[in-house]
Amino acid sequence: MNALVAQSGGPSPVINASLQGVIEGCRAYPGRIQTLYAAWHGIEGVLNEELIDLYAQDPEEIALLKHTPASGAIGTCRYKLTSEQDEDFDRIIEVFRAHDIGYFFYIGGNDSMDTAHKVSDLAHAKGLDVSCTGVPKTIDNDVGDPDFKFLDHTPGYGSTARYWAGIIRDTNEENRGMCPSECVSVLQAMGRKAGFIPAAARLADPSREMPLQIYMAEAHHTLESLHENVNRQLRATARCIVVVSEGFDVGELGEAHDGFGHIEYGASKTCAAQVVAGYLNDHGLAARGQATWQVPGVLQRSMSAHQSPVDRDEALAVGRHAVEVAMEQGTGFMATIVRAAGDTYRAEYGHAPLEKIANSFRPLPAAWITDDGIDVTDDFIRYAQPFVGEGMTAGGERFARIAPRFVDRRLATYIPMRCREMITVKPEAKTA
Amino acid sequence: MNALVAQSGGPSPVINASLQGVIEGCRAYPGRIQTLYAAWHGIEGVLNEELIDLYAQDPEEIALLKHTPASGAIGTCRYKLTSEQDEDFDRIIEVFRAHDIGYFFYIGGNDSMDTAHKVSDLAHAKGLDVSCTGVPKTIDNDVGDPDFKFLDHTPGYGSTARYWAGIIRDTNEENRGMCPSECVSVLQAMGRKAGFIPAAARLADPSREMPLQIYMAEAHHTLESLHENVNRQLRATARCIVVVSEGFDVGELGEAHDGFGHIEYGASKTCAAQVVAGYLNDHGLAARGQATWQVPGVLQRSMSAHQSPVDRDEALAVGRHAVEVAMEQGTGFMATIVRAAGDTYRAEYGHAPLEKIANSFRPLPAAWITDDGIDVTDDFIRYAQPFVGEGMTAGGERFARIAPRFVDRRLATYIPMRCREMITVKPEAKTA
Numbered sequence: 122m123n124a125l126v127a128q129s130g131g132p133s134p135v136i137n138a139s140l141q142g143v144i145e146g147c148r149a150y151p152g153r154i155q156t157l158y159a160a161w162h163g164i165e166g167v168l169n170e171e172l173i174d175l176y177a178q179d180p181e182e183i184a185l186l187k188h189t190p191a192s193g194a195i196g197t198c199r200y201k202l203t204s205e206q207d208e209d210f211d212r213i214i215e216v217f218r219a220h221d222i223g224y225f226f227y228i229g230g231n232d233s234m235d236t237a238h239k240v241s242d243l244a245h246a247k248g249l250d251v252s253c254t255g256v257p258k259t260i261d262n263d264v265g266d267p268d269f270k271f272l273d274h275t276p277g278y279g280s281t282a283r284y285w286a287g288i289i290r291d292t293n294e295e296n297r298g299m300c301p302s303e304c305v306s307v308l309q310a311m312g313r314k315a316g317f318i319p320a321a322a323r324l325a326d327p328s329r330e331m332p333l334q335i336y337m338a339e340a341h342h343t344l345e346s347l348h349e350n351v352n353r354q355l356r357a358t359a360r361c362i363v364v365v366s367e368g369f370d371v372g373e374l375g376e377a378h379d380g381f382g383h384i385e386y387g388a389s390k391t392c393a394a395q396v397v398a399g400y401l402n403d404h405g406l407a408a409r410g411q412a413t414w415q416v417p418g419v420l421q422r423s424m425s426a427h428q429s430p431v432d433r434d435e436a437l438a439v440g441r442h443a444v445e446v447a448m449e450q451g452t453g454f455m456a457t458i459v460r461a462a463g464d465t466y467r468a469e470y471g472h473a474p475l476e477k478i479a480n481s482f483r484p485l486p487a488a489w490i491t492d493d494g495i496d497v498t499d500d501f502i503r504y505a506q507p508f509v510g511e512g513m514t515a516g517g518e519r520f521a522r523i524a525p526r527f528v529d530r531r532l533a534t535y536i537p538m539r540c541r542e543m544i545t546v547k548p549e550a551k552t553a
Numbered sequence: 554m555n556a557l558v559a560q561s562g563g564p565s566p567v568i569n570a571s572l573q574g575v576i577e578g579c580r581a582y583p584g585r586i587q588t589l590y591a592a593w594h595g596i597e598g599v600l601n602e603e604l605i606d607l608y609a610q611d612p613e614e615i616a617l618l619k620h621t622p623a624s625g626a627i628g629t630c631r632y633k634l635t636s637e638q639d640e641d642f643d644r645i646i647e648v649f650r651a652h653d654i655g656y657f658f659y660i661g662g663n664d665s666m667d668t669a670h671k672v673s674d675l676a677h678a679k680g681l682d683v684s685c686t687g688v689p690k691t692i693d694n695d696v697g698d699p700d701f702k703f704l705d706h707t708p709g710y711g712s713t714a715r716y717w718a719g720i721i722r723d724t725n726e727e728n729r730g731m732c733p734s735e736c737v738s739v740l741q742a743m744g745r746k747a748g749f750i751p752a753a754a755r756l757a758d759p760s761r762e763m764p765l766q767i768y769m770a771e772a773h774h775t776l777e778s779l780h781e782n783v784n785r786q787l788r789a790t791a792r793c794i795v796v797v798s799e800g801f802d803v804g805e806l807g808e809a810h811d812g813f814g815h816i817e818y819g820a821s822k823t824c825a826a827q828v829v830a831g832y833l834n835d836h837g838l839a840a841r842g843q844a845t846w847q848v849p850g851v852l853q854r855s856m857s858a859h860q861s862p863v864d865r866d867e868a869l870a871v872g873r874h875a876v877e878v879a880m881e882q883g884t885g886f887m888a889t890i891v892r893a894a895g896d897t898y899r900a901e902y903g904h905a906p907l908e909k910i911a912n913s914f915r916p917l918p919a920a921w922i923t924d925d926g927i928d929v930t931d932d933f934i935r936y937a938q939p940f941v942g943e944g945m946t947a948g949g950e951r952f953a954r955i956a957p958r959f960v961d962r963r964l965a966t967y968i969p970m971r972c973r974e975m976i977t978v979k980p981e982a983k984t985a
Contacts, residue, residue: 132730137953161957168969172960183829190723192730199734200971209970217965288852291622295855298564298624301594301629306851391823415850419738420720423727425952426858428856441570448737520618520857521569523626526592528604531651537600538641 122153122223126175127160127167129229129236130199131419132192133260133277133438134284136228140194141186142173142440143226143256150448154224162196164236167216168209187437191423193405204235204528210243217244217251224252224447228440230259234455235479241452254447255455255475256440260422263315265483269504271473275441277422279432280509283320284421285310285364285546286509289325289333292415292518294363298334300360304400304410305351309394311421313368314338316485318421318506320362320497322482324509328504332358338368339484340494344400350399350495355408363397363412370398390443392416429510435468441471466507554655555587556876559592559599561668562631562663563851564624565692566716566860567868568660572626574659574872575688576607582880586656591749594628596668600641600649615624619869621758621984623855634668642675649676649683661870662691662707666887667911673884686771686879687887687907689870692854695747697915701936703780703905705892708871709854709865711940714753716853717742717796718941721757721765724794724847726952728764732792734743736842737783737833741826743853745800746770749919749937750853752929754796759934764790767775770800771916772926776832782927783833787840795829795844803828824848841972867900898939 128136128141128481133281140159147157156176160166173195186194202209217225227237234255242252242272257264257272265272288308297304312318316337326333332354336342341378342350347363354361371393401412435458454472461467489501512518558575560568562676562875572591579589588608592598605627618626634641648659659669666687673685689696689704692713697704721741727740744750748769758765764786767776779795786793803825826846833844867890874890886904893899921933944950 132727139893158960159955161959165733165969165972168555168967170962170964170967173953173955173957174960177958178955182955184951185951188582188950189726189952191726193726194953195729196732197730200969206970212967215964220960230848287858288856291852291857294621294623294625295851296562296625298626298629300628301597413851415852416848418847419727419845420723420847423723424720425723426719486700494713507960518620519617520621521614521626523605523607523610523614526609526730527593528606528652529591532602535602535644536599537632538598538638
């Protein structure tokens with residue numbers, strides 16, 4: 122028999138590490154798996170019978186996979202399969218039969234696990250002996266059980282979280298330095314429904330020294346409450362960093378997240394960060410300067426520079442483990458990452474029935490959101506920090522801190538000419 | 554006498570390396586410089602008499618400066634000084650006199666060099682013996698002489714160029730992988746008037762394998778010509794990466810770059826990337842999928858992960874050299890980076906009169922833009938690659954390449970159900 126691997130949905134910075142894991146896993150069973158095919162651009166590649174023999178590829182390229190972000194290696198797709206698409210499902214089974222596919226590995230999120238589950242059921246109904254096994258992947262971390270027991274986190278999230286920890290540290294330097302003129306930095310994070318990605322901004326600053334506010338979809342803030350929170354911060358520190366989920370509810374002011382199918386960054390529409398920055402500027406800031414906005418967009422799921430080594434290793438390991446699951450458990454399971462008991466973080470690998478993952482959704486737990494709804498608790502930090510890795514957080518490298526101790530004044534107070542008609546809020550503290 | 558250092562304008566990823574260089578340079582003259590002050594938030598700190606004694610700071614923090622991006626260490630400002638602001642200029646001289654400032658180092662772009670020049674002239678007119686010396690800084694690289702003789706490039710540009718080389722390589726993986734549904738990636742680069750920053754996208758792919766188009770302000774493309782170019786690319790490869798300068802002329806469709814003073818990412822207005830993506834989607838794409846947009850914004854001037862080691866070392870060295878210039882040449886010069894003669898890249902340090910830099914503007918040379926106006930020539934690559942550094946370009950690490958060689962088909966052609974009514978352009982080549 123042969124094996125087949127495919128990817129689905131948006132990529133992650135470590136999705137190819139899982140692909141490499143599946144390849145390595147299959148190689149360990151030369152007696153049971155003759156070769157491993159990749160479907161070119163996900164399930165569309167299966168439907169189009171566009172299969173690539175991965176065993177025939179240069180081993181040097183396979184070894185590079187774990188360092189290659191996004192899904193450019195074998196492609197992915199946004200092709201949705203619903204129960205009504207009988208012809209498509211029949212075609213999949215037909216392609217499996219034609220190429221002696223005995224093992225199917227599907228790397229993806231909850232939609233993909235639903236597809237894998239349906240294919241598994243249908244194949245068996247049609248008398249085809251194929252093991253369908255899921256490999257988890259989503260930067261959103263919104264797949265799994267609410268108790269984090271059978272899926273602690275999804276590969277990909279660690280790297281995207283590391284990206285946010287990194288850019289918020291950088292943005293804090295930017296915002297500190299520019300604050301007389303650009304006092305509020307608004308950054309838009311992915312995660313339309315679940316707040317795990319914006320929450321990771323807190324990993325930039327576990328000791329809570331930055332003037333950082335995080336607006337997760339789960340906290341249900343409004344433009345009005347955000348404006349009030351930001352001005353409270355500005356009165357204290359004259360600057361503020363605001364991370365908004367792309368799913369922040371801007372009410373009538375935006376069409377940002379009606380979405381275009383699955384495309385997060387639809388063209389030409391105003392997005393959440395723009396609406397937020399515009400609202401702040403239009404409604405008055407309690408400090409000198411303006412709000413600006415940044416939308417890093419898909420860079421947060423495709424960057425290589427911020428790939429978390431822990432996330433990468435786990436993504437590879439869970440891909441490899443999926444082959445074990447297929448061999449030992451048979452069809453209908455997803456390989457999982459489980460947190461080992463004990464104080465020291467260690468990932469273990471398990472499995473869960475695909476039907477428990479299919480179309481599951483896990484929001485950021487309410488218990489991990491602070492009472493004011495603009496931050497996460499220490500429990501979240503303890504949860505996420507280990508797989509984000511060292512070096513990007515306060516525990517690792519840090520930036521220079523020049524203490525703003527002014528030398529004794531020798532002259533009378535002077536108001537610079539251009540400041541005479543501006544709002545001048547003297548920060549109470551500008552030490553973060 | 555004491556020395557004073559200040560920063561001005563938007564930051565760069567290595568601006569603090571120049572600050573560290575000035576500190577180290579001053580330390581080498583204990584007989585002539587008693588201490589070095591930093592003005593808190595640029596010239597505003599001078600006007601407000603907010604001075605910090607840098608010699609009294611923890612040496613560990615000073616040593617961290619070169620790795621600390623943006624201007625959070627001592628702050629910067631957008632305070633513009635024009636000839637009419639007599640009171641402000643008088644105040645500056647007064648503060649210099651009160652604190653025995655004999656050396657003034659101003660880290661900034663062309664505006665700042667103009668200010669330093671005016672302060673130098675005024676001080677001497679008032680009989681104050683102060684050496685005013687400029688330290689170049691701007692990610693835009695748009696300061697200097699058109700022949701690149703006395704200023705080869707500005708510190709900061711190398712790191713921002715490296716950021717673009719890095720994210721375009723990542724975006725190529727993203728766009729390759731997602732191309733059935735997200736076929737055009739539009740990224741907006743800083744550089745309202747000069748194309749050096751978008752041009753650096755080419756450093757991601759010196760061998761020109763990616764479907765990359767670069768729209769620099771100097772090339773005067775329109776939405777119509779861009780649309781035509783993109784569709785030509787889509788007919789060939791079914792995907793395209795578009796880098797637009799924030800100064801791309803979107804005509805009536807955008808108010809993106811009217812600017813808010815010096816703020817590049819004004820809130821609530823539609824920006825160039827959005828208009829471009831929207832126009833492409835509204836006017837039809839010659840491939841399946843949609844155009845999406847990303848605006849990394851100020852991250853490109855404040856990120857630490859993409860700091861170029863060459864740029865960092867040069868920024869430090871030019872800061873140190875500025876002290877030599879002040880000691881040996883007297884007032885009224887800017888320290889410069891000059892390219893040593895010969896085939897191997899090597900930076901040397903020189904000086905140029907401030908008046909030659911003040912308010913100078915250097916666009917990307919027309920000779921470095923290709924005839925079609927959507928790419929840069931090999932001469933540009935040879936110019937910029939050395940100070941962007943190794944590792945982020947094709948010469949260094951690379952990503953995995955799985956050859957899309959499909960195994961022989963065993964079944965009749967099938968059109969997936971959801972593709973039956975879509976435009977399906979088969980790419981001629983999808984190998985980049």
